[in-house]
Amino acid sequence: MSKALILDGVSKNFGGVVAAHEVRMQVPAxxxxxxxxxxxxxxxTLVNLITGMLPLTSGSIRFGEDEISQLSAHEISRAGFARTFQNIRLLKEATVLENLLIGFHQRESSSLLANLLGLPASRRETRRTTDAALALLERFGMRHFADFPAAALAYGHQRRVEMMRAIASEPALLMLDEPVAGMNDVEAGELGDIFKNLSQQQGMGILLIEHNIRFVTKMCEYIYVLDGGRIIAEGSPDQVVSNPAVIAAYLGS
Ligand SMILES: Nc1ncnc2c1ncn2[C@@H]1O[C@H](COP(=O)(O)OP(=O)(O)O)[C@@H](O)[C@H]1O
Ligand SMILES: [Mg+2]
Known part of the structure; x- marks a missing residue:
């Protein structure tokens, strides 16, 4: 479980738009x-390239020793990658628990068909995954929301469900696309503690994408700064926030 994600010279053009140019990054476990x-x-765009949702224009993406840039999104998810989306993508009519069970499905052995047929082995598995989903809800302080439709939850709680769904499959690598956008400092801090715990206790590699510099500098020992598809700075929080190119990029936006 201690493999690093490595991006090497990753480029992506959309017609004339250069969305990524020769990006080099490492995300350790x-x-x-x-x-x-x-x-x-x-x-x-970088997350879409890593997760196989978009093809690269050029470059290499490796997970440990393995080249993964040619794999399909499905194969990459099987390899232990999970992400959350900048815009919440839950099944709104389904309950919170049902939304989580979808996350667990990604690593289950029995097929969805076996589940529908109610075969004994799959029934046992459903029991197990339901228990695991309830434990996850407990850990996020949301056990009492299990049977609520996802759409009935407040925004901050919907974000948490999305997060839980992503970590239900116990990924080796988790990519969070602006996970605390729209949250206050207290809510962000609570989620931050969960991210730290996942990385430190479970060895998960986490790529935290944020617009909010304050939150990232609190959460990370190493930060990459992207502007116009290029890495313009990288290093410790102190190095990055005092870098004139970073200040210019943020003041310019
Ligand atoms: N599917 C796409 N087709 C065409 N252009 C895109 C697509 N996705 C992103 N872009 C362009 O690539 C650039 C980077 O976008 P994005 O990766 O969403 O930036 P960020 O997440 O940092 O705000 C933008 O100019 C955006 O318009
Ligand atoms: Mg974005």
């Missing part, structure tokens, strides 16, 4: 690595 940059910098 057991740590929260930050990726910041103004709107339109190319942050979400």
């Amino acid at each position: 057991g740590r929260v690595t930050g990726l910041i940059g103004p709107n339109g910098a190319g942050k979400t």
Whole structure:
């Protein structure tokens, strides 16, 4: 579980728009690595490239020794990658618990068909995953919301459900696309503690994408700064926030 994600010379063009240019990054296991940059910098595009949702124009993406840039989104999820989306993507009519069970499905052995047929082995598995989903809800302080439709929850709680769904499959690498956007400092701090715990206790590699510099500098020992598809700075929080190119990029946006 201690493999690092490595981006090497990753480029992506959309027609004439250079969304990523020769990006080099490392996301090690057991740590929260930050990726910041103004709107339109190319942050979400990088996640779409890593997760196989978009093909690269050129470059290499490796997980440990393995080249993964040619894998499908499905294969990459099987390899232990999970993400959350900048815009919440829950099944609004389904309950909170049902939304989480979808996350668990990604690593379950029995097929969805076996589940529908109610085969005994899959019934046992459903029991197990339901218990695990309820434990996850407990840990996020949301056990009492299990049977609520997702749409009935407040925004901050919907974000938490999305987060839980992503970590239900116990990914080796988790990518969070602006997870605390729209949250106050207390809510952000609570989620931050959960991210730290996932990385430190479970060894998960986390790529934290944020527009909010204050939150990222609190969460990460190492931060990459993207602007116009290029890494313009990287290093410790102190190095990054005192870098004139970073200040210019943020003041300009
Ligand atoms: N699917 C796409 N097709 C065309 N252009 C895109 C697409 N996705 C992103 N872009 C462009 O790539 C640039 C980077 O966007 P994005 O990765 O969303 O930035 P960020 O997440 O940092 O705000 C922007 O100029 C955006 O308009
Ligand atoms: Mg984005």
